[in-house]
Amino acid sequence: MKKSIICMMILVITLCSFSVPGTAGGIFPVEVSAKVSSTSKKKAAREYRYYMDATGYPWFFMMDIDRDGSKELVVSHEASPYRLIIYKYRNGVVQLIGEDTTTFGYRYNKKTKRIHGLWGGCGSIQDWYLTISKSGKLKKVYLSMIEERVVNGKPVYSYSYAGKKISKKSILEKEKSVGQGLCRPEDV
Numbered sequence: 239m240k241k242s243i244i245c246m247m248i249l250v251i252t253l254c255s256f257s258v259p260g261t262a263g264g265i266f267p268v269e270v271s272a273k274v275s276s277t278s279k280k281k282a283a284r285e286y287r288y289y290m291d292a293t294g295y296p297w298f299f300m301m302d303i304d305r306d307g308s309k310e311l312v313v314s315h316e317a318s319p320y321r322l323i324i325y326k327y328r329n330g331v332v333q334l335i336g337e338d339t340t341t342f343g344y345r346y347n348k349k350t351k352r353i354h355g356l357w358g359g360c361g362s363i364q365d366w367y368l369t370i371s372k373s374g375k376l377k378k379v380y381l382s383m384i385e386e387r388v389v390n391g392k393p394v395y396s397y398s399y400a401g402k403k404i405s406k407k408s409i410l411e412k413e414k415s416v417g418q419g420l421c422r423p424e425d426v
Contacts, residue, residue: 278308282327286311289325289332303335303353304370310335312353319344322353324368324376336376338368361385361393381412 283300290298295313303310303324311325311332322344323337342356352367355378364382371377379400385393397409404412 278327281330282308285327285330285332286325295323301353303368305351310370322368326370326374328374335370335374338376338378361395381409383409 286300289311290313293313295315297316297319298311298313300309300311302308303312308327311327313323313325314321320341320343321337321339324335325332326335327333338355340355340357342358344353344355346352347354347367350367352369354365354367356366357364362382362384364380364384366378366380369377369379380398382396382398384396384398386396387394395406397404397406399409399412
């Protein structure tokens with residue numbers, strides 16, 4: 239863990255022309271351990287540094303999104319990101335994993351150790367976390383509350399998690415298990 243922290247500090251010092259967010263979106267990387275050699279980690283940090291020197295993104299951090307022990311590079315053009323672009327060091331090169339956009343911004347959930355995005359409007363709310371699929375592309379896993387219709391002046395919602403319909407009770411339990419709730423109307 240100390241080696242990882244030292245590598246991160248060296249990367250930040252080397253890239254001193256960039257700013258690391260203090261509270262931008264509440265996102266901060268958390269160390270997750272898995273079996274990845276220190277040589278691989280050093281190569282990835284070096285390649286990320288070269289990549290950042292060449293691209294000029296003003297905002298970045300590193301995080302193990304897919305929990306494989308190797309950190310991915312998360313960049314954005316804004317200090318308070320509404321669009322994230324994620325890269326992974328694979329086969330000796332920095333490769334694009336994918337990008338995600340939301341007008342509501344992102345936050346880091348310390349309990350789930352994941353980046354969460356939020357979207358809402360017209361009575362519907364969707365919260366998601368970012369991960370990497372088996373095919374190596376960026377994937378969103380949704381926790382949704384969608385307004386389907388209005389009956390007697392009250393909205394009727396459908397609830398889903400990871401593409402499967404769930405009950406209102408299940409969505410409340412899921413919100414509790416991830417340590418956050420959807421920003422939803424008080425009368426639901």
